[in-house]
Amino acid sequence: MHSIILFAHGARDPEWARPLQRLREAVLARRPEADVRLAFLEFMTPSLPEAIDAAAAVGATDVAVVPVFLAQGGHVRRDVPAMLETACARHPALEIRLQPVLGEAQSVLDAMAEVVLAG
Amino acid sequence: MHSIILFAHGARDPEWARPLQRLREAVLARRPEADVRLAFLEFMTPSLPEAIDAAAAVGATDVAVVPVFLAQGGHVRRDVPAMLETACARHPALEIRLQPVLGEAQSVLDAMAEVVLAG
Numbered sequence: 001m002h003s004i005i006l007f008a009h010g011a012r013d014p015e016w017a018r019p020l021q022r023l024r025e026a027v028l029a030r031r032p033e034a035d036v037r038l039a040f041l042e043f044m045t046p047s048l049p050e051a052i053d054a055a056a057a058v059g060a061t062d063v064a065v066v067p068v069f070l071a072q073g074g075h076v077r078r079d080v081p082a083m084l085e086t087a088c089a090r091h092p093a094l095e096i097r098l099q100p101v102l103g104e105a106q107s108v109l110d111a112m113a114e115v116v117l118a119g
Numbered sequence: 120m121h122s123i124i125l126f127a128h129g130a131r132d133p134e135w136a137r138p139l140q141r142l143r144e145a146v147l148a149r150r151p152e153a154d155v156r157l158a159f160l161e162f163m164t165p166s167l168p169e170a171i172d173a174a175a176a177v178g179a180t181d182v183a184v185v186p187v188f189l190a191q192g193g194h195v196r197r198d199v200p201a202m203l204e205t206a207c208a209r210h211p212a213l214e215i216r217l218q219p220v221l222g223e224a225q226s227v228l229d230a231m232a233e234v235v236l237a238g
Contacts, residue, residue, distance in 0.1 A: 108227065119218050
């Protein structure tokens with residue numbers, strides 16, 4: 001089974017996660033059979049390691065970790081690879097793949113530019 | 120003159136601002152006559168008040184402030200209105216408008232979902 005983990009920063013305000021939940025729904029609307037989970041760096045749960053454990057527990061064979069960040073900062077460059085290394089060691093049969101940061105995709109930037117101008 | 124200020128969090132790593140610069144270019148590609156500026160909450164310059172001052176200095180009559188955040192957290196809900204209030208007092212002739220957070224637009228979430236699945 002293919003799992004997708006949408007990994008975001010997190011915030012103290014529970015409302016902050018709402019667009020992430022909407023992103024999860026948008027992914028599921030396109031691929032209803034996928035196992036799509038949220039994970040957070042801080043303030044919110046589950047953590048990325050917890051989400052990977054949960055995906056493995058329900059029988060995932062591969063996991064795509066998608067950083068839902070606007071840009072690749074220190075969190076994505078340093079913290080995520082370290083977490084994934086630990087997760088790989090815990091789940092040697094699981095293929096874990098790190099996708100590029102979402103905010104750097106040209107199609108996402110183009111969609112943002114259109115919204116800026118629709119204002 | 121119409122100014123657009125793309126307001127983002129900022130980070131210690133100068134590379135972090137690159138997608139923001141690409142967003143600015145994507146907006147300018149669609150509206151070359153617009154005055155489009157970046158501004159940052161922390162770690163990077165200019166600040167939002169500085170960017171508004173700069174827009175006013177080059178003759179802006181109205182400014183659209185666009186929070187380039189994934190979700191509306193404390194920064195956008197508390198810090199930005201306070202900064203805009205001060206800026207309005209400094210520039211009474213300038214019309215300053217706060218647009219919704221970019222990451223909450225459905226078209227942006229849809230573009231992200233497509234990128235997630237394109238892997």
